[in-house]
Amino acid sequence: MSSSYGAVLRTPGAARLFGSALIGRLSYGTVSLSLLLAVSGTTGSYPRAGWVMAVFSTVSVLLFPFRAGLVDRYGPRRVLPPMATGYALTLLALAAATWRPGTPYPVLLALAAVCGVAAPPLGPVTRAQWSRLVADPELRRRAYSLDTVAEELLYVTGPLLAGLIATAARPAVGLLLSAVLVLGGTLTLAAAVPAATAQQDESGGTPAGSSTRGLLSRSRQPLAAAAGAGAGLGAFGLLAVVFAGRHGRDADVAWVEAALAAGSAIGGLALGALNWRAPAATRLTVLTAALGAALALAALAPSLPVLAVVAALAGLAVAPTLTTAYLLTDEIAPPEQRTRAGAWVNTAFNAGGSGSTALVGLLTERVPLPLCLLLAAAPVLAALAAAPSWRRGGAGRALPVKS
Template sequence: MSTPASGRPSYAAVLRVPYARRTFAAALVGRLSYGTVSIAVMLSVTRATGSYAVAGTVMALFGATSVLLSPSRAAFVDRYGPGRALRPMALIYGALLATLSAASWRPGAPAALLGALALAAGAFAPPLGPTMRAVWSGLIDDQRLLQRAFGLDGVVEELLFVSGPLLVGAVVRWAPPAAGVALSALLVVVGTVVFVSSPPVARARPSTVRRTRSPGRPRGARGLAQPVMVAAGVGLGIGALDLLVLAFVEERRYGDDVAAWVLAALSAGSAVGGLLNGAADWRTSARVRLPVLAAALGLTLAVAGLAPGLAVLTSAVACAGLFIAPALTTSYLIADESAPPGFRTRAGAWVNTAVNAGSSAGSAAVGVLLGRLPLGVCFALSGAATLAAAVLAGRPGLVRGARPHRPDPTEEGGEPSADGVLAAAAAEAGDECAGASSACPARPRRRRGRRR
């Protein structure tokens, strides 16, 4: 663990935590694959079959298994440890993507084969994001520093999903789109293998907590209700906004490339909001802030529909982005606090699943509404849906939430849990640098009544 000796913790202090830079960088390499794979698969399948309908179906199959099975894959990580669970997942996932790349390299590939490969690949996508957040929680003792770590993680992840399509765009200038799928396979395999070899991850042992009846559903589900609900509402707003911006641009005949710039403003706003949120010393609890952030996002989305022109719309979309990363980062923090030892990875995965499912539902719903209602009304309805999730999440019972779990480095039978070993690894690193430099992190102190 690492706790800043004095003063206000910074993002630089996060990266000075023992093993943090190596572990985080490896996880980001693997997670970049998720920024490249969707556009790469879409382009390669479209090129191979000549049909947008087939490409859309293949992407739907890939997304369905990737999203719906995410909590179950995270449960394997909690149950068997990151090394034993993530490495085979990444290898199988990478092999299936490589096979899909080979099958779609030239035109004429059978649509059924491409769909089957995408369906299977989605089932094995390794949950690197939830696992990395569980590692942060094991490495960092101070709550303010952990907030910075989650904020940094969320902002960089947002940038990965912006840079991923740009990277694929550069690849397809010199190679077939299927090369982008092959690149995605390479990124996830290399990133995951290096990630699980990092000392705090490699030393983590499987949790010895008894399995629940449902492997994907963590204990403490009452505490997860609020962050999952808000994440679904935020995802719904994001998914709806993508289509709404495209419809706005087409309605006013600005040109298809303009939509990309408007959505880039959304990502930029989200990155700025995430950095500001992570650096702030909040005096209110995360459960109180979360519904407020979601409500602000919903109201901004609704108001964006009143924009008279492109400049105002872009500004409104950027303002909406200011609340996206803070809402999601706060959701992950609450999920982490609510999870008992040995269930952290799947708690984060439930938030991930809620965001992705909400995004898919938002896109589907707005796709139906756009042909039946005025554009401004569609903006208002999408904002109202996010606002409704905020109102439901703000109920007193959910704001109070479940009581945070106290730290316990051992589980049943006296065996160290994955969380306990992560903490022990970080503590050992702190001992190694003791006396070597005044810049070394302070040795951890166990706080009474604190979970970490």
């Protein structure tokens, strides 16, 4: 396993690309908790802080494909630096606004919206560059697996770092750190784009005939899988908090989250290290079914330790499902649309998670908890309807590739 991932990082330009991307993406791991704590401290209200976070997240998610499309059209070197600069400056403004109480609430909402508009799409850009750096399909699968696992670990370590900063200093310092990370990482990432690729992007751009509707139509299976996984995991995360509260303490849910993250890391690394003969569409169908079945088992958990074991089992399929969705989207999308295609997968996952969390929050007071846990698996299993074997027959055939 180590040699297979070592081969990825030994690819010319890969280590610089990967390292700079991790620095920039760590900013997204630290910013959420830092912003929540900073705004709540300034306003004295968690509900208001929640609305600021909601504005930031919603604007960022909705405009994610648009920003990625700009990268496809004009190239990373021309688009990423101004995006990162605007995003970092707005984070600095938020840090200044939340340093002491007294900033008007509408100002905080406006700054959060501007932050969401400017946030650079570092994940899709990185994955699109992997496709250009790594020609061998097997090595590319390992690169995507490594990328997905690293990204998930950043979203675990980022909040921990933000929490330590808030304890030792003040939450606004976490916003300052987020600004430094995203600016330094993004500028280095833009400079790490191979010169030939940058020249191609700047001279070519996205052809006028490239259709977003056509791209979404061809990407139905990976988009459905990402949305289903996001919905299932979003619902499970909230229900795990409720489960922990009813079986012990709310804080004990950390063990469930840790088990899910550990299982996801193991599953993601295994996906890249093992040799797979089945096409990506077939793998995605199997992995989506496995994730849904594992989440359904949570309805039978009698105690918190058992729920943690179930979470670990579900985690084994999380990173592989997302990685395979990215890989399949990469196969389907034309080269000039790869960044935007990856951004749509991100958007589908985030939108599924947001929608299911809101819905499950209403159900927990009206429906028994075991039934709620069973329903959490429903959107994941429903995504199987988009699998090619269900739509056309001929199990195991991949979707047509347009290149």
